[in-house]
Amino acid sequence: MRQIDPDFLALPLRRLADAALQRAQDLGAEHADFRLERIRGESLSLYDSRLEGAVDADDLGFAVRVVKNDTWGFAAGIELTAESAARVAEQAVRVAEVSAPINREPVALAPEPVHRDAVWVSSYEIDPFDVPSAEKVALLAEWSGELLKGADHVTARLLQVKEQKFYADTAGTVTTQQRVRLHPSLNVMKATDTGFDDMSTIAPPVGRGYEYLTGTGWDWAAELAELPELLAEKLAAPSVEAGAHDLVIHPSNLWLTIHESIGHATELDRALGYEAAYAGTSFATFDKLNELVYGSPVLNVTGDRTVEHGLATVGFDDEGVAGQSFDIVRDGILTGYQLDRRMALMKGFGRSNGCGFADSPGHTPIQRMANVSLRPAEAGPSTEELISRVEHGLYIVGDKSWSIDQQRYNFQFTGERAYRIVDGALAGQVRDFAYTGTTTDFWGSMEAVGGPQTYVLGGAFNCGKGQPGQVAPVSHGCPSALFRGVRVLNTVQEGGK
Known part of the structure; x- marks a missing residue:
């Protein structure tokens, strides 16, 4: 069963939310919501089977949004303490107070049923961040090497994101979510006496895990096998008749x-x-x-x-x-x-x-x-x-x-x-x-x-x-x-x- 990562759940989610929402209410906010996010992204890029770039980024922080005097207020922070959460709530309320005199359109929100302690995880089998980067690079390099047998140059790229969110509001909704997505893509390039062109894989980006690269949801072997031949045919093709x-x-x-x-x-x-x-x-x-x-x-x-x-x-x-x-x-x-x-x-x-x-x-x-x-x-x-x-x-x-x-x-x-x-x-x-x-x-x-x-x-x-x-x-x-x-x-x- 897919579960939200324990290290995310170990963060002081409820304590921060309680501090922020209570402070916003104490200051007269008609509505307040608290959102804490951790977004991890990894990007790998190869040129002609050689690793050209690798980026592993991690964004962690929280935001408080309020409605006061029928006006939006918003502020964000990165210090994960109750005191910081309360200060950010104060900032959001102050933004609403300063903005209210020039706000021409009162803000009101459509009602939504309260969702208490709801947990949701997207549909995937293998968390791509559990797979060593070296293994991913090796697979992309292997694919690129095969494509180079029929192309002059090959670029390969793999984008991966894990998004974790905790949300709470003054109506009583509390949700915790985790979703994974990835986008592998390869592009072949070739020059002939008649010109230069390129062609990319058509495999779509998906809300799946690393299993997508090993055959679940797409036939990579079939697409990669035909790509150089398709590009060669395109290079020899006539111009379209308008x-x-x-x-x-x-x-x-x-x-x-x-x-x-x-x-x-x-x-x-x-x-x-x-x-x-x-x-x-x-x-x-x-x-x-x-x-x-x-x-x-x-x-x-x-x-x-x-x-x-x-x-x-x-x-x-x-x-x-x-x-x-x-x-x-x-x-x-x-x-x-x-x-x-x-x-x-x-x-x-x-x-x-x-x-x-x-x-x-x-x-x-x-x-x-x-x-x-x-x-x-x-x-x-x-x-x-x-x-x-x-x-x-x-x-x-x-x-x-x-x-x-x-x-x-x-x-x-x-x-x-x-x-x-x-x-x-x-x-x-x-x-x-x-x-x-x-x-x-x-x-x-x-x-x-x-x-x-x-x-x-x-x-x-x-x-x-x-x-x-x-x-x-x-x-x-x-x-x-x-x-x-x-x-x-x-x-x-x-x-x-």
Whole structure:
């Protein structure tokens, strides 16, 4: 049975929380919460089988957030004593008092059931921090050595995080959590007489343990065996023919389009205009709820903080709200947003759906993305069946570069590789491709989604938002999907104009 590390539980969690919350209440706070975090991260990077960099970081501290005079106050500290916790609470209250005269919007939080002494641990088998770094480096070096037999250069990287959180608030909620995530990636590079290019693995980052590298959840041997050959084929491939194409998009590419055009667009703080300085607001404004035709009737999107192995999966968010699954788009219509407690109450939702998150003990929670996923069709087609429906088009695999405007509406995406589809069959790779469109036109062109057998949970460690900037991990699941008449650019021709 997975358990929270004893050394974290040995910290004076309750004593610090009690001291901070009591002091905040004594000073008149209407609400107070205490959050103590330990975040350990390890990064290993290799170039051509040789270790190039290794970082092992450990961030430990606590934060106190209060509401006083209908105004937020926040402060953080690192000295783990009851006296320090009380002082930090005093600082948070003082921030609220100083800010209250200029606060134009009273702060109130949506109610949440009290969760007493709740414990949650993410789903993993082997804690990566229990595995010696030398063993991890040896595995990456072995993989790199095999890839070098068919490539000029190889980079390998392994990112690992263990996040431990203790939360308590004046309502009586007390939660303790531990989650593990990791992201292995390898990239091969090769030059020929016709040019230079590279290609990366499409294995997604996951909320799993070290077992992910040894065969649980991904066939590393199969992907690595074919990667140099796929790159060689890409180097010899012709340039794409620009124009309208039918597209079959693999989950390894489509997850990023979901992230940028649906995930960010349906964060309620963006839709209301609060999040504007960092990558803009959203075209999916609040007045369009239950009316906006986001896409075709086969577009069904959920936000989920509970899916197994999701990077944004938690037992409870950083406001003490239990993880939930909820609709965002149903049958092509915008039906929901991602919420924190304040905005849930402000806009009449009654309860938050658990999207408050802070990336460190030194930051206050802000509204962050759940695992936003496109649902597959029950008994739906395979990827091969979707391809068979296309006379002239492209099959796109893997994410590469992307661009989207400040309102999450006009976009352009590339991929690791694309294959021509001719009369329902793959006909070799093409290069220099990008697909472009508006969010509603693109999702409106989606004719079919694949079945559960095509579904993959992709994602990223590094979703950025907020000022000061915060980084959050998030997953996006989706099946393969078929789109009709999408505009495809030839990036060499477009770049030369």
